[in-house]
Amino acid sequence: MSAQTYLALALAFYAVGALHVLLHALTRRxxxxxxxxxxxxxGFVLHTAGLSQRWTEAGxxxxxxxxxxxxxxxxxxxxAFLMVYVRTREEVLGLAVYPxxxxxxxxxxxxxxxxxxxxxxxRSLFLPFHTTLAFFGYALLFVAAAMSVLYLIKERELKRRxxxxxxxxxxxxxxxxxxxxxxxxxxxxxxxLAILTGVxxxxxxxxxxxxxxxxxxxxxxxxxxxxxxxxxxxRTGWGGRRAALAGIAGFAAVVVxxxxxxLSAR
Amino acid sequence: MIVVVGVSHRTAPLDVREALAFPKEDLPxxxxxxxxxxxxxxxMILSTCNRVExxxxxxxxxxxxxxxxxxxASRGRTREELAGALYHLxxxxxxxxxxxxxxxxxxxxxxxxxxxxxxxxxxxxxxGAGTLGSMLNALRNRSLASAKRARTETGIxxxxxxxxxxxxxxxxxxxxxxxxxxVLLVGAGKMSELAAKHLVRQxxxxxxxxxxxxxxxEELAAALGGRAMPFESLRDELARADIAISGTGAPGVxxxxxxxxxxxxxxxxxxxxxIDIAVxxxxxxxxxxxxxxxxxxxxxxxxxxxxNLRERRKQAAAAEALVEREVREFLDWxxxxxxxxxxxxxxxxxxxxxxxxLEKARHRLGPLTPExxxxxxAATTAMVNKLLHPSMVQIKEVSKNGHAxxxxxLIRKLLGL
Numbered sequence: 001m002s003a004q005t006y007l008a009l010a011l012a013f014y015a016v017g018a019l020h021v022l023l024h025a026l027t028r029r030x031x032x033x034x035x036x037x038x039x040x041x042x043g044f045v046l047h048t049a050g051l052s053q054r055w056t057e058a059g060x061x062x063x064x065x066x067x068x069x070x071x072x073x074x075x076x077x078x079x080a081f082l083m084v085y086v087r088t089r090e091e092v093l094g095l096a097v098y099p100x101x102x103x104x105x106x107x108x109x110x111x112x113x114x115x116x117x118x119x120x121x122x123r124s125l126f127l128p129f130h131t132t133l134a135f136f137g138y139a140l141l142f143v144a145a146a147m148s149v150l151y152l153i154k155e156r157e158l159k160r161r162x163x164x165x166x167x168x169x170x171x172x173x174x175x176x177x178x179x180x181x182x183x184x185x186x187x188x189x190x191x192x193l194a195i196l197t198g199v200x201x202x203x204x205x206x207x208x209x210x211x212x213x214x215x216x217x218x219x220x221x222x223x224x225x226x227x228x229x230x231x232x233x234x235r236t237g238w239g240g241r242r243a244a245l246a247g248i249a250g251f252a253a254v255v256v257x258x259x260x261x262x263l264s265a266r
Numbered sequence: 267m268i269v270v271v272g273v274s275h276r277t278a279p280l281d282v283r284e285a286l287a288f289p290k291e292d293l294p295x296x297x298x299x300x301x302x303x304x305x306x307x308x309x310m311i312l313s314t315c316n317r318v319e320x321x322x323x324x325x326x327x328x329x330x331x332x333x334x335x336x337x338x339a340s341r342g343r344t345r346e347e348l349a350g351a352l353y354h355l356x357x358x359x360x361x362x363x364x365x366x367x368x369x370x371x372x373x374x375x376x377x378x379x380x381x382x383x384x385x386x387x388x389x390x391x392x393x394g395a396g397t398l399g400s401m402l403n404a405l406r407n408r409s410l411a412s413a414k415r416a417r418t419e420t421g422i423x424x425x426x427x428x429x430x431x432x433x434x435x436x437x438x439x440x441x442x443x444x445x446x447x448x449v450l451l452v453g454a455g456k457m458s459e460l461a462a463k464h465l466v467r468q469x470x471x472x473x474x475x476x477x478x479x480x481x482x483x484e485e486l487a488a489a490l491g492g493r494a495m496p497f498e499s500l501r502d503e504l505a506r507a508d509i510a511i512s513g514t515g516a517p518g519v520x521x522x523x524x525x526x527x528x529x530x531x532x533x534x535x536x537x538x539x540x541i542d543i544a545v546x547x548x549x550x551x552x553x554x555x556x557x558x559x560x561x562x563x564x565x566x567x568x569x570x571x572x573x574n575l576r577e578r579r580k581q582a583a584a585a586e587a588l589v590e591r592e593v594r595e596f597l598d599w600x601x602x603x604x605x606x607x608x609x610x611x612x613x614x615x616x617x618x619x620x621x622x623x624l625e626k627a628r629h630r631l632g633p634l635t636p637e638x639x640x641x642x643x644a645a646t647t648a649m650v651n652k653l654l655h656p657s658m659v660q661i662k663e664v665s666k667n668g669h670a671x672x673x674x675x676l677i678r679k680l681l682g683l
Contacts, residue, residue, distance in 0.1 A: 161569060171442060172438060
């Protein structure tokens with residue numbers, strides 16, 4: 001099968017998972033059933049096969065351009081979600097992860113794969129390392145931001161004394177905060193390593209360490225926000241609402257970075 | 267046939283239910299008498315504050331009318347007096363009712379857990395009185411099992427619907443685990459004590475602030491396994507606490523905005539859950555807009571309880587479907603019982619014929635070796651079984667679609683029974 005076929009099949013399975021989780025959220029039953037998890041695992045296996053096939057077809061590590069970027073990011077998010085889920089057993093994350101993964105894979109299916117360009121940048125050994133680190137960082141920071149959003153919604157419902165849908169969904173406020181902090185810390189570690197390898201990568205390809213473009217600025221901004229957030233968290237016991245807002249701001253900068261990288265590579 | 271006669275919170279006001287309720291110690295005697303009077307095979311009475319119901323197994327459908335009258339008479343009422351309040355159900359409807367009652371789907375507060383115990387006890391008393399037979403016993407086993415399934419597999423029992431449990435539920439929504447959480451009690455009222463007890467049972471540590479009647483605070487602290495402190499240490503204790511329950515009888519505000527602001531500064535914006543169950547209220551309601559402060563008064567807790575009840579009603583649909591499946595299974599089983607005598611008769615008749623023919627054949631064959639004897643026995647038995655097997659299966663099938671009585675007559679005719 002071609003990489004495109006694999007990706008289309010993966011999309012079908014992810015669609016089943018996303019639909020399932022949204023329907024279950026409406027009826028407020030158990031969010032993830034064995035069907036949802038099975039569908040996402042099947043999607044993930046097909047997706048992995050698709051990525052490996054794509055690597056062979058493209059002749060370089062497939063993470064450049066909208067098609068490959070969206071596909072690889074979705075793959076990293078599924079992996080990050082499965083790891084966080086195994087550790088925490090918090091089903092509510094599925095509510096953010098499944099639709100996001102579905103949309104990313106949909107975009108990947110619609111966007112044409114970048115054609116082979118014989119650029120040195122694609123053959124560099126730094127590419128797989130740098131992009132893998134960066135995408136795992138993005139995925140974990142996405143999980144952290146999703147937990148922060150959940151924190152804000154739940155806090156709002158509790159503060160207004162009006163229980164709505166989210167009152168009945170997901171863990172306690174403190175647990176949202178803890179999971180968000182944990183994912184942000186590990187995601188930040190990946191992000192830091194990604195920036196370091198990016199600097200070396202840049203030097204190897206362009207002969208200079210840092211490019212002051214949108215990508216460089218937003219990556220630095222995101223990194224700065226997370227440094228401030230994590231230092232405040234671990235030094236002063238800072239948390240809750242402001243930490244959630246900072247986590248979301250940091251992730252917004254990450255999104256800008258991702259978008260500017262994918263678009264600039266077109 | 268199973269019948270149910272009774273009144274419940276749906277049909278009768280409290281004073282009628284009260285008048286009809288049976289004292290537990292009288293039940294065995296009443297059960298025995300009712301069984302006599304009704305010529306019923308089995309009877310059971312479920313008497314709670316929300317329903318008084320007679321469950322019975324009778325042979326004659328007309329016995330239901332009789333049962334209604336006897337039931338009313340047993341509490342010194344006539345059937346006419348109870349018209350409108352008294353309902354009677356028979357057959358499938360009665361079975362369905364028994365299942366729904368046990369699953370708490372017919373309760374005033376859907377999903378309330380007490381009914382399961384009350385139903386269990388009612389069957390137990392009937393069993394003790396000797397008025398419980400195989401049919402009601404089967405109804406007991408199946409309905410209680412399906413009630414348990416409905417509780418564990420749907421959300422009908424989830425979410426607190428009483429004020430003190432709502433307070434605990436909210437604390438868990440904010441903090442998660444209650445282990446080693448600090449609960450501060452300001453004033454020692456009945457309701458704050460109840461809420462604090464729930465929290466302490468889940469691992470929280472209690473501190474009781476006492477005013478003029480400090481001995482009372484010490485007493486409560488001892489009961490909760492916590493400590494008592496003078497009211498003057500309010501700010502320090504508020505800074506340490508995760509949850510504060512205030513329920514003093516004071517006429518004015520007891521916990522002022524400045525107290526909470528000071529506590530918040532000392533606690534690095536960790537969440538603080540304030541529960542004000544005093545009337546008039548103890549806590550300055552303007553603290554509500556402080557970051558990390560969650561203030562709930564009595565009305566707020568009630569509003570959450572109402573929302574939870576609405577949520578339970580949504581879950582009830584899933585529970586209804588589950589219970590309905592179990593009801594159908596029970597009814598299928600019940601119908602299959604109708605054909606049991608027929609099946610037995612068919613078998614008996616076939617065996618008679620086989621034995622008779624075998625006897626005749628033996629006379630003609632003369633003496634046989636034990637091996638030949640056994641072979642003949644095996645061959646005839648296998649022949650009979652193979653011939654009967656399809657019809658036996660079909661008879662069992664026929665019983666499931668609810669037309670057993672008509673079919674049984676036809677089958678008997680065809681088989682010459």
